[in-house]
Amino acid sequence: MLGRLNHVAIAVPNIAAASAIYRETLGADVSEPQSLTDHGVTVVFVDLGNTKVELLEPLGESSPIAAFLEKNPSGGMHHICYEVEDIFKARDHLIKEGARVLGDGKPKLGAHGKPVLFLHPKDFCGTLVELEQSAA
């Protein structure tokens, strides 16, 4: 079921400072910031060749990463996103295995315009897992 690692998301308090760290200190290929109002984040993509890191800064009043940054003011790894071929098949298998899918269990359009689901960290080694369907 599990496909490629799509991205690792790192929540950061300041996207300009985080971009400079990745671009200058680490010498990585870093995109310009994009504001994703619907998702409550500003995102910068760090292209690593085989996969990517996404730096996320809270955007707006109810950002989904605001609580995480309150607990981790310097930032930190927020979630890991794996690709699956068929998100509905993946969801049904996970529920059958007793794992908790967050929200109402209906895939939503994620930040890349593809259907995504989030899984409960307590069922996955303390790690917030995003599943993204590899085809839109």
Added chain:
Amino acid sequence: MLGRLNHVAIAVPNIAAASAIYRETLGADVSEPQSLTDHGVTVVFVDLGNTKVELLEPLGESSPIAAFLEKNPSGGMHHICYEVEDIFKARDHLIKEGARVLGDGKPKLGAHGKPVLFLHPKDFCGTLVELEQSAA
């Protein structure tokens, strides 16, 4: 400077349980556990095609992940490992940029038999960063 994402390390309290979650619940390609006495961890590799996740369970009295698991008893993402071509060149650049390299600044042989360095999380968005030289 920054090359591919080599792995994401997830610290877990129980490697057998974590392996079952990745193998059965998530349907991933999971290796048998390997005890790395010198590194104080038992490791399982999750092959994701483009990169890998490493599940780490503490081994022995002074495991480098013991303190992390005391703070995060269910486990969690412990560090992220990026490849670099030349670890000495990378280190010198990082120090010039004002970033803190952990330990005495001398690369050690990592769990894959290649030279590695760890960087201070406070200088990298709250994330513990491992750099691994891509050639041994």
